[in-house]
Amino acid sequence: MEFGIVELSRLQFATTAMFHFLFVPLTIGLSIIVAIMETVYVMTNRPIWRQMTKFWGALFGINFAIGVATGITMEFQFGMNWSYYSQYVGDIFGAPLAIEGLMAFFLEATFVGLFFFGWDKLSKTAHLAVAWLVAIGSNFSALWILIANGWMQDPVGAAFNPMTMRMEMTDFWAVLFNEVAQAKFVHTVSAGYVTASVFVLGVSAWYLLRGRHIELARRSIAVAAAFGLASAFSVVLLGDESGYNATHSQKMKLAAIEGMWHTEPAPAAITAFGFPDQEARKTHYAIHIPYVMGLIGTRSLTTEIPGISELVAQADTRIRSGMIAYEALLTLRAEREATPQVVKDTFELHSADLGFALLLRKYTDTPQLATEAQIKMAANDTVPTVWPLFWAFRIMAGLGFAFIGTMIYFFYRASFKRMQFPRPALHLAVWMIPAPWIAAEMGWFVAEFGRQPWTVDGVLPTAMSVSALSMTEVAITLAGFVIFYSVLFVVEMGLMLKYIRKGPFLEVAETEAWMQRHDARLAGRKNADAIAMVRE
Template sequence: MELDIVALSRLQFAVTALYHFLFVPLTLGLSVLVAIMETVYVMTGRAIWRQMTKFWGTLFGINFVLGVSTGIVMEFQFGMNWSYYSHYVGDIFGAPLAIEGLMAFFLEATFVGLFFFGWDRMSKVGHLIATWCVAIGSNFSALWILIANGWMQNPVGSTFNPQTMRMEVSDFFAVLFNPVAQAKFVHTVSAGYVTASIFVLGVSAWYLLKNRHAELAKRSMTVAASFGLAASLSVVVLGDESGYGAAEHQKMKLAAIEAMWETEPAPAAFTAFGFPDTEARETHYAVHIPWAMGLIGTRSLTTEIPGIEDLVKSAEARIRKGIVAYDALQTIRAAGATGTVDPAIKAKFEENGADLGYALLLKRYVDDPRTASEEQIVKAANDTIPSVPTLFWAFRFMVALGFYFIALFLVFFVVTSRHTHTKRPWLLKLAVFSIPLPWIAAELGWIVAEMGRQPWIIEGVLPTAAAVSNLGATTLLVTIGGFAAIYTVLFIIEMGLMVRSIRKGPEADDHRPEPELISTTIVPAE
């Protein structure tokens, strides 16, 4: 039953997270595209760019509202479904989320109002500044959330307090400039830019196929093709950086993505295709690209990338050290009331404390890790292997879509440069049918990131199974069904509003001149 509760808690958070991430990439990307369009309007003064800004801004607003409403629920889940996690790392994890709300979300929400209601109440430059503040606020929100998530992937700048049983911040700047968090941030926002560019490209192509709003569609397509090409290229480069970070900080995730069961001689090959077999622990019909994985994962030709089997053996050794740390921890806590702790016990904990989390993996099989059998230790070590087929295929589909986006944007960049938008209807149809693909790629990316970390909720520190609240299975099933139903309704509402706005098209722009300063000249009384 305990394991079922863990699985159900994970499922509930996965459902809400994946729903929420349907809205996030478009918000990130559209906010910047809209700001770019308004910048062109301010520079040129041409009304068509103002009309474009207002039209795409409306679609951004619809998506923004739904994204906020789905994201709020996730923060409550930390306290309700993951109470021990919140206790264990609240001092660290809570800070970026609080800063995100105070600094980024308030900034974004305030200037969203100015964007929609300030068109004829502010100067051109003033309104442009408000629009860019919306874009900056959106990306700031992603930054702080990904700093929190990046710390879960690579817990730096923190120490464990054995008396309070909590992780505490020891170096905030190490948390802030965590290389995993920074790589995830730039990779995620670039993926959002690609999503918005495909969306604008596809909707514009639909208008051209219907012979509607051609001027708006052509200009929007030009902006989307140029911005999207740069963003899609950056996704590949930044994804490579994420791979390098995984090789350094999350070796098991990288090995599972590659279905690399045995350690290969350096430089390791990249498995382009194959069928991972978890029972036989081998990959059938594998097609390898020599040296590629070594270059991506280590930036060298001489450094090995450990395979799954060797990493499991390493985990087994760390579990044994973790048991020593757990034993010392219990002694320290028992002596906490008197305040006298044997220095040798302290030294034993400090020597093995980094592996305490590995001992907690045994909680799945035994209440006290010190009483674990050899068989249970081996099982716990094997639990450190995530779902290899899921990661293997999710990563490859994501990468394939990424290269498809580069090709699509490159073609449209050439087409828009030559002003031959309408001469290839098949290409326009391809753009329309491509609209859902970046969302699929983004969801696959999150599956790789989060499932690749399992069985850890905090890499190497706290197992997922040890972080859940003591809830009943019935409660979880009811809330999963409720969240799925509510989020599905919200998704249908958003799709309906977006489709209706797209079908309606841009409104005729009743542009009025900028507001003039009120004269303060005093007319003398006669």
């Protein structure tokens, strides 16, 4: 594969998106865990829970800063590097991004300042409300972003308009309630909850191993294990739901993940292990588990799941149909309203396959005149590279089950064994910390790499989506991002570790004193601070 502007732009997008997603899941999950802890504090009025809220809140803050900063890159990058994509689908894709800002990001960002700065200025319940608003904002953010991304995976509720040369929204509700998007949303936020739970669990386990902050650590484990257990089940179940959705919307991605080169008689077996070979269209040393794939993919014993070879044949047919649409489009573009009705009808009939004709643009500027060889190459291009998908998916799914196991164990010890945790289990929890990040990155890799060669499945090829930039420009910005992000990453990790080593800022006694001062302040007594200070 030659390395051009498309590949360089993809590399930049992958780098910035995957870096961004190092921070997002922890923000999503930790915002809720912190809000839960503060809820317990407000309900019980026990200082330890405020101490926990402040401690985990501080770590949340360090993480949140980079999440926000790198998120801006994501929004800018569509226009900067993918301007034809922005022009072509902005009518649909832009709306959820804007709604995300209005509905979620404003909420989250406006109140996050108050969460950190408002302790002295707000009553306990008002501050609790602020904490929940931050958490709700973070989670709603994810909803709208995933509606946008879900549309790229399964572009429902939109049609091509030859007068504006772009896709336009025809049904907002279809975009909003896109099944792919909804499953993706729950899957992704659950992954965030698992990430935060594993993080809280691991850090707390480290404290227990060191014999520090025992009270804080034990209670934190109890929260993380309960929350993490529910989330780990949810993430796996919704991952399964995504698999089911993929059987009707993204057949090629599913076949590639499974290394299913040819259609098998229903119910298909799942390949647990093997070495996919793209050239030979074969998976070597495959270990199959019968029936499972058919059950996951179709929830039936009789429905077939198409294999890669059959899907390539289908793509071939759609490319030929798309060529007819493309030819009609040229007339429509030139004649506009004066286009003969018969051409308009032809376009209508074939416009659903227009995207497949655009695959030919990689090989020819006149797709309507493509040769047999070009059609064949374009059809083969619809197969993503199988082995990275095959493995990334298995790593993600394996880790998903590992999280369920871990959470069950810690939940059991926390609930029924008086919070006594054997040391090896605590060590395991510490070593487990990076695992949810690996799983999340693998998940996004499967979602995005598995959609190739498309940016919008079946509608717009990645190769056409890029901006008209020079390699130099993109190389400069990519190098800039790599340098910047590396520095930020080192700084962020340094601060995280520093704050974790340091533990909570205020001891329980200090927290109690603050609570008394705060109560006095709220009671409106003058010189309340002075009185409280004297008492200390």
